[in-house]
Amino acid sequence: MDTRTELLRQAEKLFAQRGYDAVGVQEIVDAASVTKPTLYHYFGSKRGLLETILGDEFHFFNQLLREAAYYQGDLPLTLRKIAIVFFEGARRNPVFFRLQLALWFAPRASEGFQVVEKYHREQFDLVEKVFTQAVVQHGNMRGKQRALAASFIGTLHHYVGLGLNDYATLDAQLVEQVIKQFQHGIYS
Template identity: 35%
Template sequence: MEQDSTKQTILQTAERLFAYKGYDAVGVQEIVTDAGITKPTLYYYFRSKRGLLEALVSTKGQKLTDTIAQAATYNGDFFNSLSCTLKAFIQFALENPDFFRLHCTLLKAPKESEPFCIYKPVQEQLSKIILNLFIEATTIFGNMKGKEELYSTLFHNNATSIAMSSVANGTAEVDDKTIYIITHSFIYGFAD
């Protein structure tokens, strides 16, 4: 039990520091000092700072993709699917504010950097989930055909920005009316 507690403390400390300072700006010494452990303890559990980020990505990154995949299921009602997806982004961000801050930082990391390469599979999986939703919706919204990637990217970026704004503003939750307005304003241009 104590080992699990120590491991969680290290992960939570790294997550918070990476989220607020950036992966590259945080050193192993800062993590161990804040976590109240020694370097050998960190190395025992994670081998390196990279191992810490990989552990966060494999747990919280996977939780994010699972959450969005479940919400982005197309059920014949595109508006509802988009609303559910947006709400899932916001809810995940509010429940995991440090990880969502880190998520946003990793999305903007330089393309060849270590943190970007570690996080790239999560980013690609999220993009694919949302793209598939838009592809499926072209059966009803034929005027989206050929523009699915553009629209899905715009929606993904908007959902991420809105979720991060909710975290930054300390919003407890976003109500259904607000979700409706945001989703309606997004699809207004192509959902005749």
């Protein structure tokens, strides 16, 4: 295991467990069994370390989301694919999803939120585009794409949060329930 990867892994774990601000640089390098200059050689700053972690993870995840959000005329199918990507992502990589959720709900002026914001904006734009394309078939959604995208992603976040704390099981059945529930909100 090279030291750079070990630093990324240990830092992600610590940030997810105790929060970005509460974890010191010294603690990270101790966990990775290196010293501070090594960390600063690779990442430049504590913030640079966080940006690298989130950049790598979101690069991977948002690519999956992009493929799932490729709209081909069937809105429920597309939403289902998106939900599956979120739920499977959270099950495969709970540490990252915990971190990312905590930072997303952190105060607007906090470092963590600012770093995570642009990646969430990417996700939002992908989902909003789906709803915009679907307006052709679902005219009653016209003008509501922004609210719908925010609501859908928010719903997925909320269930991911429940899943991470064992209040729900992120399985195919829950996907169906979420989609059905959300569609009912649209068509009413």
